Amino acid sequence: MANGHPFDRHALTCASWDYPLGTRLKVASRASGMAVIVVVTDRGPAKRLLATRQLDLSEAAFAAIAPLKQGLAEVAITVLPPL
Secondary structure (H helix, E strand, O other), X not given: OOOOOOOXXXXXXXXXXXXXXXXXXXXXXXXXXXXXEEEEEEOOOOHHHOOOOOOEEOHHHHHHHOOHHHOOOOEEEEEEOOO
C-alpha cells in the first residue's frame, strides 16, 4: 500500500485520492445507516473509476456496512480528528 505496509483485507482501512494517508474517516451506509471507522492507507480507487467512486474499502470495512455481495454502496463520509 502507499503507506508502506502490506494490505490486510481484515483491517478497517480504505484507499482514497481525496484524503491524506492516515486520515480517519467515519463511513456510513446511506441505505442501512450502519457505520465504520477506517483509516486511509492507500491511494485509489483506480483512476478510471474516479468519476463514480470516492473510496475503496477493505473487505472487513465494507462488510461492516453492507453485504459483500452488494459490491457498491452509497455512503456518507465524515473526517474524524486524529488520535
